[in-house]
Amino acid sequence: MRRRIAGFVASTTSRRLTSSLPIRYPLEATDAHGKPLRVGSAVILPSVASCAAGLPLENQARLNTMVGQRRRISRFDRAGFAWLGFIDGDDDFCLFPGELAPA
Numbered sequence: 001m002r003r004r005i006a007g008f009v010a011s012t013t014s015r016r017l018t019s020s021l022p023i024r025y026p027l028e029a030t031d032a033h034g035k036p037l038r039v040g041s042a043v044i045l046p047s048v049a050s051c052a053a054g055l056p057l058e059n060q061a062r063l064n065t066m067v068g069q070r071r072r073i074s075r076f077d078r079a080g081f082a083w084l085g086f087i088d089g090d091d092d093f094c095l096f097p098g099e100l101a102p103a
Contacts, residue, residue, distance in 0.1 A: 027080025031100045037082060041073045042103035045084070051093050062086070063093065070103045 029037045037043070048063040055063070071084045074091040082100060083091035 021079060025079045027097055029076060029080060029082070029097050031102055032098055033102060035102055037073060037097055037100065039073055039075055042070055043073060043082075043084075043100040044068065044070055044103050045095070045099075046101050047099060048093070048095065050099060051095055073100075 031037055031043065032046070045066050045068065048067060052060045052063045066086070073082045074085055075083045076097075077083065077094065080097065081094035082097045083094045085092045
């Protein structure tokens with residue numbers, strides 16, 4: 001009985017998580033040129049506008065200093081956003097994968 005309940009909870013939770021994403025998600029892990037991206041890929045940040053919008057000016061300024069810099073992708077979340085960090089290995093902010101350029 002316990003196993004059956006656990007299986008039901010796991011499958012129900014999995015369906016709920018998958019169905020809670022908007023239709024165009026998860027995002028495809030490809031850069032601005034359509035090349036595949038993966039964790040550890042080196043990329044250049046042509047813009048940080050999508051993640052800086054709506055943040056306090058201090059945070060926007062910090063993100064804007066990264067435009068044109070090279071970073072490595074630390075992870076992809078379940079929606080497909082690429083997470084990068086101010087220092088390699090961290091995941092401080094995310095961008096749409098299509099906003100990234102190959103390094």
